[in-house]
Amino acid sequence: MKIGVTGATGQLGNFVVAELKKRVASEDIVALVRTPEKAAELGVEAREFNYDKPETLAESLKGIDHLLLISGSEVGKRKEQHTNVVNAAKEVGIQWIVYTSLLHADTSSLSLADEHLATEAVLKSSGIDYTILRNGWYTENYTGSIAGALQAGAFIGSAGEGKVSSAARIDYAEAAAIVITDTSYKGKVFELAGDEYYTLNDLAAEISKQTGKDIPYNNLPEKDYAEILKSVGLPEGLAYAIAGWDVGASKDDLYDDSKQLSALLGRKTTPLSETVKAAL
Numbered sequence: 001m002k003i004g005v006t007g008a009t010g011q012l013g014n015f016v017v018a019e020l021k022k023r024v025a026s027e028d029i030v031a032l033v034r035t036p037e038k039a040a041e042l043g044v045e046a047r048e049f050n051y052d053k054p055e056t057l058a059e060s061l062k063g064i065d066h067l068l069l070i071s072g073s074e075v076g077k078r079k080e081q082h083t084n085v086v087n088a089a090k091e092v093g094i095q096w097i098v099y100t101s102l103l104h105a106d107t108s109s110l111s112l113a114d115e116h117l118a119t120e121a122v123l124k125s126s127g128i129d130y131t132i133l134r135n136g137w138y139t140e141n142y143t144g145s146i147a148g149a150l151q152a153g154a155f156i157g158s159a160g161e162g163k164v165s166s167a168a169r170i171d172y173a174e175a176a177a178i179v180i181t182d183t184s185y186k187g188k189v190f191e192l193a194g195d196e197y198y199t200l201n202d203l204a205a206e207i208s209k210q211t212g213k214d215i216p217y218n219n220l221p222e223k224d225y226a227e228i229l230k231s232v233g234l235p236e237g238l239a240y241a242i243a244g245w246d247v248g249a250s251k252d253d254l255y256d257d258s259k260q261l262s263a264l265l266g267r268k269t270t271p272l273s274e275t276v277k278a279a280l
């Protein structure tokens, strides 16, 4: 029984492979990656796998039974890319695809939702058994901005008082490894998020507490936030996308209180304070 993991050289994929190695033999794991040389440290078989090269995908999937399709990172290209993977999986008779989607993809106002929902539809009509992991926000999306906040003296965003139930990447990775090694999860759609929510005010308070500095949260209009992100070097499209996702957060698009992630893990999700500490 071989398990293929796409995006295995990415941050989530790295953790997933490590978690899988705790559960199955390394020989049963195949890293499906754009650059096999980058996968050497994973300690498992690596095969070239580029979502943009549909004609090559089936060959790389040969012998794989269960596939974890980690969503790609090129926003706007992903419906086509993921469809390429599903088509190749059909061709070689993959039995089960587990896909990393977006929290509440069917109701979320985030601009990211469309591609995830479209991929879910492709999967559902493929005839292949599937499981959907609708992953919430990584806490690291926000803690990645701590250095900048310390430099600027404030944490900025457009999330207002929105509730964010994020979890650490490792939590989602462990959940993915648990699911793909247990076929009883076939057919399920999980809404995965952290056990406890916080607002960006709470996040700023946690940073202040841990650093001993006064770091307030400054809530900005979407355009102002995007323009600041642009001014520090982000491409315009990404700057506006990030600001837009924060507006989604202000409407509680990143909030979920179902605790399905900790139920899967059999432990609490990583608390905000721990991820802040790790970032510092």
Ligand SMILES: NC(=O)c1ccc[n+]([C@@H]2O[C@H](COP(=O)([O-])OP(=O)(O)OC[C@H]3O[C@@H](n4cnc5c(N)ncnc54)[C@H](OP(=O)(O)O)[C@@H]3O)[C@@H](O)[C@H]2O)c1
Pocket (backbone or CB within 6 Å): 006, 007, 008, 009, 010, 011, 012, 013, 033, 034, 035, 049, 050, 051, 052, 070, 071, 072, 073, 074, 081, 100, 135, 136, 137, 138, 141
């Ligand atoms: N829930 C959240 O908060 C959140 C945040 C960011 C992203 N995401 C989604 O979750 C995914 C995993 O997150 P992450 O943190 O691990 O992101 P990441 O570190 O950027 O990893 C993305 C992975 O996708 C691979 N990839 C990109 N384009 C590809 C293509 N054309 N063909 C094959 N592989 C391709 C990358 O390959 P290389 O290693 O060769 O670059 C990389 O391994 C992301 O791709 C994105 O869809 C979720």
